[in-house]
Amino acid sequence: MDRNTFLNQHWKSYPAMPADCKAAGRIYRLEREEGGLEISLIRDNQEQIITFDKAPPQSEFLIEGDIVAIISATEIVLLAPNKSSLPTRTYDKDILEKWNRYVEEVRHFFRRKGFLEVKTPSLVVCPGTEPALDVFATELKVGSRTEKLYLPTSPELHLKKALALGAEKIFEIAPCFRNGEVTERHQPEFSMLEWYRAYDNLATIKQDVIDLVQHLVKVLKFEPPRRILSYSVAELFKIHCGFDFTPETTKQELKELAQKLGVDVHSAESIDDYFFLIFMDKIESQLHGEDLIFVEKYPPYQAALARLTKDGWGDRFEAYWKGLELCNAFHELNDPQIQRQRSEVDLQKKQESQKEVISLDQEFFQCLDAGLPPSGGIALGVERLFMALHGIRKISDISVFPK
Template structure:
């Protein structure tokens, strides 16, 4: 049975360009050669000669051999111009039939927008004063069989931009800037930590036990060993094993995987910075976090004041609130509770009910807390914090002293064992990080794992599994240690003023085109509740 022909939309242009490809091959050109040696890049030429006077260029006639993608092409009888783009820079190239010869001129006539070419010649200026490469030799480096998006409308469809990121990068300079900024951001964080004695390490991405966070994992299978493995939800337990082993300051910039929903703030595959410091507690990391993120904002944006979604976020002014204080301060549903009220289970549940009644009538301002009827004071306070406070933390804020019920790997406070020495980092309404004084008592850790197992038996799929080897490592002695995880994707969102996490991930996970696994038609993204960019 013959194979179906390769055919892409728009079909007419695809077929026309394939015909041109055949003509180019008949001329003796390889449309996809192995290499091309350049003397300059286009950005180097523009930077080096943009301000050089025409007279000096004419006298010195500097030569250049360079490559780029055609973004514009114009014919004028026996001459023509092509604008080549590379790395956000543009250079005009001038082709003259009697200069390049008949064969190269015919090649020029067969070129299309999007083709990648190499050109060699001298630099000068046209009559209009534009810096130009006067081409003497040319070579086709890659024939584009599909066109670039239409010049005036660009690539505006959000769905297409994410699915065809290669086109998005080609035609939207702002997108390239986001990912260049992301790379600078990661580079700064590395330098900051290494200057303070932290060692970068790598830990397993496939783990026999999903641990280190409260999340649902992806499961895979190793055929040779015939065992199920989990894509890591966090590197935490392995990094703390390294601290036990004497690596007292370690960090990892890692990919984590959580089998959860898509939203404007969540992608199942995401990047985290996670670091651990021996002989420190959560308050030491509060200081480090404020210093690091303030310095980062200045490095990336040039100022401690950052604009995010039409709001000014000032990294020069941090606030610190306990979780209970934050619920009271940001309360919307009438008379607010006092912090002591949230330490009492019955009172905390009462205020949760009060909030939910109010939230049902003001859905645009807050969501319901949905606190279970038998919830402890800590669990009720945690639910209220998520419902009342999180999205309203625009200015840089450290929220500390979380309930122990939602902090199974953190040390408790000596003066109040219901609270964990834990803090979270917020700015721009985004949760950026999570940190705590690490629990290093192996006996207590074992008991907490047992409690997590009981919660799993009650149906909580995301509760921690028992990790006996981790408890064994603690039994060898983990020094006092504080650890923190910071979301690289959300941090990039904040510092590039990007509304969606998919704007800062090169290839975000998307729903498949066509129909859902149940055979239901999928609505276009942005058309309603199926939109993963909905909050």
């Protein structure tokens, strides 16, 4: 009798877990010798070796990859046969345990500081208006009603609605979705930590970042950042490009600077493109090592949802550690008229770059019109900070199911 005949005619298909089981798992290795049998089982990432002086009945039909239960020294039950190779994925229990501990400590940090955790929707009318981002769209159908909805690129708009409704110190670890992004540092689905402080500003948010990193390195037993450094965008352009950057720096000036520096800008169209290409090539590549580095005061066209400073810079910062961009923080814009203007500009940029045109969230603007208090807010990549702490280079190494 061969294995197929055994499975089709003699095996009791997919039995329940035996109550009197002594051991169980997937067969990692089988060794048959002189009538005996040695089986190595893998369960919960642990190996267990079972030795039989005499091979149990029907064990001759077992192969590596089968899932079995050991009942006694004379009985093995086949729970699920190996009929196909597993997907090329890895279940790394050690990484998952570290991830769970890390997320627990992040939550503990904010709860200890008096923040309230909020849950925002994963189906939204506006996923975010950032011109460079591609989105995932779907459709809600309820009877004769249909509505186009999106997976959020960030929970930002709904968290700000909560601020307008009366929340003051809130945070969320939210699933976020960005289409067209699969690299060593990007996945189309990832976790974003956002927190906001109503009636506050960017300085407090910056201290939160420092405190969070220091808390995690202490409780998880990692080396802290060597130094904490802060630079304005203008300072970095002066240091690395020898260029005097101002809020009035033009697209033509950046184009000429790129040519002088040998930066490939053939794909650039807007002033944002020229800024990004120069910044990534000549500046961001230098923001590595053991220092926690804050980059502050961005050009006004990079202000996004941030206020402008009195001298014309976007009042926001990004933080880098171990070569990874960790977060993006804003002294939040709460002027509804300026916010509408910027959002319309973003949508125009999307249309010009032939990205999907989306609708604005009118409830968000209703909240702005009703009054949003001065606030500081930040979006931090949860996987990015975990990667920095553990020295992991590929975001796909954290997930069992990366794209």
